[in-house]
Amino acid sequence: MHILMITGEYPPAVGGVGDYTRQLGRELITQGQRVSVLTNGPANERDGRDEPAVIPLGGGWGWRSWSQALRVIRLLTPEIVHIQYQTGAFDMQPAINLLPWRLHRLPNRPRIVVTAHDLRLPYLLPKADPLRGWVTQRLFADADALILTNTEDDDRVHARAAPSRELFSPCTAIQTPTTVIPIGSNIAPTPPAGFDRADWRGWLGSDAQTIWLAYFGLLNRSKGVIELLTALAELPPRFKLLIIGGGAPQPEDQRYAAEVQALIAARSLSDRVRITGPCSESDVSGYLLASDLAVLPFLDGASYRRGSLLAALAHGIPTIATAPSNPLNPALEDQTHALLVPQAEPAMLKAAIERLSSDAELRRLIAQGARRLAESFSWPRIAAQHEAVYHTLLRSINEKAKL
Incomplete structure (x- = not known):
């Protein structure tokens, strides 16, 4: 299975979501999957380890990013497109929120997974609270599967938490199938050689x-x-x-x-x-x-x-x-x-x-x-939980094809 991760940050850029994406990608490769990463950082040098292939996005995360993302998807034909979503990592641009809607219009489209690393609303315009909530709602609703990293966020997307102006707070529960998969430590207990x-x-x-x-x-x-x-x-x-x-x-x-x-x-x-x-x-x-x-x-x-x-x-x-x-x-x-x-x-x-x-x-x-x-x-456990989500989506395609 080929998985294309889309993330607003990735090493060497500093940030927890980028580190998480790399660790997850490494473990999925260890489990036999193929992983590529589309991000706005530089391409990586494959150094012999099980590293995802990094595809650099030029020009930022505005509306022009759609054409680049579509070009990469048509070239690689991944079965899964997995957006690692953190509000601030995509420059507060709404284009990433509406990308799943655009991908639904592709023939033989990939299945779309979104991991919400936080539920903060993007800043778009002054006094634009309804629009801020709407673009987040679209991202989650247009995904085929939504992954939350903790039970607090799961409660919120299912309308079981008190409303907040700063956090996504739907009036009714999101209907997209959701799974809670915790993040893992980006830092393993492996100090430098000869550590004393x-x-x-x-x-x-x-x-x-x-x-x-x-x-x-x-x-x-x-x-x-x-x-x-x-x-x-x-x-x-x-x-x-x-x-x-x-x-x-x-x-x-x-x-x-x-x-x-x-x-x-x-x-x-x-x-x-x-x-x-x-x-x-x-x-x-x-x-x-x-x-x-x-x-x-x-x-x-x-x-x-x-x-x-x-x-x-x-x-x-x-x-x-x-x-x-x-x-x-x-x-x-x-x-x-x-x-x-x-x-x-x-x-x-x-x-x-x-x-x-x-x-x-x-x-x-x-x-x-x-x-x-x-x-x-542990990362092996986290990767296995992701594989279960991916395989469920791909099985549903095969079952529909048989009808």
């Missing part, structure tokens, strides 16, 4: 008393970095913060990053905060393994849509996170998989950091439980 934890900690500037707190991911207002820095400022100097990554690709993220830097300067934290910048997957793994605790104070609560949480679980690093705002499946259990705080409030974070850093047995139990939980998000 003591050497890495020494290179970071540690002594015997240093406790490194790890935060992994982009700088984004929803992730609670300001609150974490405020808590750090109230802790003794032996507590230091390692921000792994820390990129800010979007304008709003860049404004937030400036606030982060201003707070670091205002609270005299420059000697206690290290920001790595962009890292290879193996270096991210090394930094996580070199840290003592992970602290992930999501303002909207922990969720399995957060790749940074899944990476921390996979590495078995004792983690502090905000409690989920909705029940998760499987459950994220307090003091079993992570130490949960009710809110991303500096005093709560400070107390949790002090508690976990001083309780070796609790750290051991959480690390053990985190690794067990991470098995639910």
